[in-house]
Amino acid sequence: MKRPGLIETGRNSRAIGRRDDRSPQGEDRDAEEAGYYDLSMLKPPVWKWEIASYFFLGGLSAGAYLLSRLAARFGGRSMEGVRSVGTAVAAIAALPCAPLLIKDLGHMSRFHHMLRVVKPESPMSVGTWALTVYSAAVALSAVQEWLGSESLDGAAKRRIAAALERGRPIMVTALDGAGIPAALVMISYTGVLVSCTAIPAWSRQAWLSPLFVASGMSTAAASIQLGLAATREGEEPTAAEAALEKIESVARLAEAVSLGGYLRSAGPLARPLTHGKLAHHTLLAAAALAIPEAIHHLLPGKPSRWKTYLAAGITLAGGMSLRWAVVHAGRESANDPHAARQASGPSHPEQGRLSLRESSADRLLSRSERRL
Amino acid sequence: MNPLTPPLDVLLNAFPPRYTPVPDPEDEPTARMGFFTDTTLCIGCKACEVACKQWNQLPSDGLDFTGNSYDNTGHLSQSTWRHVAFKERHSEDGTSRWLMMSDVCKHCEEAPCLQACPTGSLIYNEFGDVYLQNDICNGCGYCVVACPFGVLGRSDEDGHAHKCTMCYDRQSDGMEPACAKVCPTNSIQFGPVEELREQAKKRVEQLQERGRESAYLYGADAFEEYSSLNAFFLLEDHPNHYNLPEQPKHPFKGQGVRYAVGIAAGVALSAVSALFLARED
Known part of the structure; x- marks a missing residue:
């Protein structure tokens, strides 16, 4: 653990010995004395870029899977693209998920060891199982999609397809029955996971889960849209793309509400997201909620392929930025001694205070709390 | 509410959350064991830190000069299971005093780390202590962020989480943990939690009779919304001065x-x- 020494910083020297300099730094010294030097009582998360990327890809994949299943169930012929491209996006985005988690754990075998226990009260265990069931469902859906496609032909394939055709309704029901609930857990559990921690910026924040859900949906719709735009013939968006654009708008609205709700309920505890080096990530995530709308509705000219590319690209960048900011904010938040003290304060300051006599320590503390 | x-x-x-009793009722009845750390007796000798490192064969934390009084350890971690905190307190009237406390895993009665653990590596052992079986720990790091006291850490060397075992090996052989054994002033006391609580309450009364009215117990009873701690403390100042949360929250x-x-x-x-x-x- 490396920390600035006594000589480099004036802060420490004040905290240690020079008690006589009451002012003008007296207030400052009080604030430092309210805690244990400049050290936080919490440990920072060990999660890094692997987890931020996994949160992004897992959400995107689950969202794409949900959209493709919805298109298969409720969409007509014009929505077939959403089904096939959605399945492909879900499968491609799900591919790196397990390797990213294994990278974080350090050993291949450790992912397998996760599956020795089912523990519903631990979101980490729930997530591992959701990812496992979901990955299997998405892989089977992708195989099914491939068998139904016209890109491949041959006697072998026809035989498999014919064999599967008889069991198809049962298989589809079974797949959806396992895959859709797993996808719903996949898309939402990451927010619950970070909220079940002592990290001040995350701890018990109920908005994080809908925030990740909405972001998962908007990025999924954007990537399917990218896939459809790349394969369409004319410049005019198809009916499927128009539907996806509407879905994206609704998801972005939900994301904006959740982000606002989170920042409001976390208040000063969300400071790492709004100040310092993560602020531009949060800003990009927030801007990506409005810019695509502006591109589609305010930019002059007819709808074009490039507009779609640009808008969808910004949505994807915003989704990744959001996960990056939230995951990395945990580290800053845990290392902030003020945040940790504030988050563990009494819920009812008057009754909750421990049976301490009103000492100078209390006065110092309440003064520093006011400053926060 | x-x-x-x-x-x-x-x-x-x-x-x-899971509560303490995990031992099979068939087993011979053992009382829940815990620590009572009386900070008024602590002289800051760090014998507990050293004894813990030696007995548990923990790696060194390197040589760092923090400038924070006599504390160059900083905080509990994967390689530090006892940490002696030194806090210099200077009051308005010009007098100064030292707060010294040997910090340790709190062995919470409803431990969030235990609930977080996806592999069942963290358990309550037969002594009622929160025990981390690091051979089956997967290194997911969830316990690290679940702990409201910042006790657990994940080692970069083996990728496992580590924390105080309350010297499970010594306890199994009927011995007290190394830190309690070595403590020269009996600031660290080890025993059945119920007995320790009685003892601790008497100690607070005794101190208050002597005019040290700020003495109180931290974690002997349940907090506002957090369980009691099986390793609890006698403190003489606000918990934050010892780097402890005033009212820990259960993250789950x-x-x-x-x-x-x-x-x-x-x-x-x-x-x-x-x-x-x-x-x-």
Whole structure:
């Protein structure tokens, strides 16, 4: 653990010995004395870029899977693209998920060891199982999609397809029955996971889960849209793309509400997201909620392929930025001694205070709390 | 707290934390064991830190000069299971005093780390201590962020989490943990938690009779919304001065509600999406 020494910083020297300099730094010294030097009582998360990327890809994949299943169930012929491209996006985005988690754990075998226990009260265990069931469902859906496609032909394939055709309704029901609930857990559990921690910026924040859900949906719709735009013939968006654009708008609205709700309920505890080096990530995530709308509705000219590319690209960048900011904010938040003290304060300051006599320590503390 | 409507109440109480008793009733009855750390007796000799490192063969933390009084350790970690905190307190009247406390894993009665652990590596052992079986730890790091006291750490060397075992090996052989054994002033006391609590309460009364009225127990009884601690402390100042949370919060409280909110958001967005996708032809 490396920390600035006594000589480099004036802060420490004040905290240690020079008690006589009451002012003008007296207030400052009080604030430092309210805690244990400049050290936080919490440990920072060990999660890094692997987890931020996994949160992004897992959400995107689950969202794409949900959209493709919805298109298969409720969409007509014009929505077939959403089904096939959605399945492909879900499968491609799900591919790196397990390797990213294994990278974080350090050993291949450790992912397998996760599956020795089912523990519903631990979101980490729930997530591992959701990812496992979901990955299997998405892989089977992708195989099914491939068998139904016209890109491949041959006697072998026809035989498999014919064999599967008889069991198809049962298989589809079974797949959806396992895959859709797993996808719903996949898309939402990451927010619950970070909220079940002592990290001040995350701890018990109920908005994080809908925030990740909405972001998962908007990025999924954007990537399917990218896939459809790349394969369409004319410049005019198809009916499927128009539907996806509407879905994206609704998801972005939900994301904006959740982000606002989170920042409001976390208040000063969300400071790492709004100040310092993560602020531009949060800003990009927030801007990506409005810019695509502006591109589609305010930019002059007819709808074009490039507009779609640009808008969808910004949505994807915003989704990744959001996960990056939230995951990395945990580290800053845990290392902030003020945040940790504030988050563990009494819920009812008057009754909750421990049976301490009103000492100078209390006065110092309440003064520093006011400053926060 | 406001009166809750029944379904919300059910969700709030979903996934209840596990309580201490795990030992089989068939086993011979053993009392729950714990630590009572009396900071008024601590002389800051750090013998507990050294004894812990030696007995448990923990690696060194390197040589760092923090400038924070006599504390160059900083905090508990994967390689430091006892940490002696030194806090210099200077009061308005010009007098100064030292707060010294040997910090340790609190062995919470409802431990969030134990609930977080996805592999069942963290358990309550037969002595009622929170024990981490690091051979089956997967290194997911969830316990690190679940602990409201910042006790656990993940080692970069083996990728496992590590923490105080309350010297499980020594206890199994009928010995007290190394830190309690070595403590020259009996600041660290080890024994059945119930007995320690009685003892600690008498000690607080004794101190208060002598005029040290700020003495109080931290973690001997349950907090506002957190369980009692099997390793509790006698403190003489605000907990934050010892780098302890004033009112620790259980991170898993309301987990069911947060799941419900997330899933509901997913279902709602799916329903809206279905409308848009179904509208064409």
